[in-house]
Amino acid sequence: MGELVKITVLFFAKSRELVGNKSSELEVKSDVRPTDLLQSIISKHNSLQILSGSLLLSINEDYVDINSEEIVSLKSGDTVAVIPPISGG
Incomplete structure (x- = not known):
């Protein structure tokens, strides 16, 4: 436990900006x-x-509950997406 892994973080919409x-x-x-x-x-x-108060995360295209105390296990090469609130009409 505690091993370091290298992940790719993807940014969308306002987070990319x-x-x-x-x-x-x-x-x-x-x-x-x-x-x-x-x-x-x-x-x-x-x-x-x-x-920070309104971002969502997904790990390998599966949404993650930011407020969860559950530990997630990451591996080198995993992709984490940072998704800001999106409005539309």
Whole structure:
């Protein structure tokens, strides 16, 4: 437990605009709570702080409950998507 893995973080919509890139590489612990994973992403990309209360995450295309205390297991090569609130009409 606690092994570091390299993941790819994808940014969509407003998060992409704030970060200025569509993706980023990040090293995180392999076993992590979703809230800690989000905090690691925000720590690397401070511009996301203004959206921190409304971001969604998905891991390998499966949505994750940010408020869950359940540990998620990540492997090198996994993809985490950062999804901001999206409005439409």
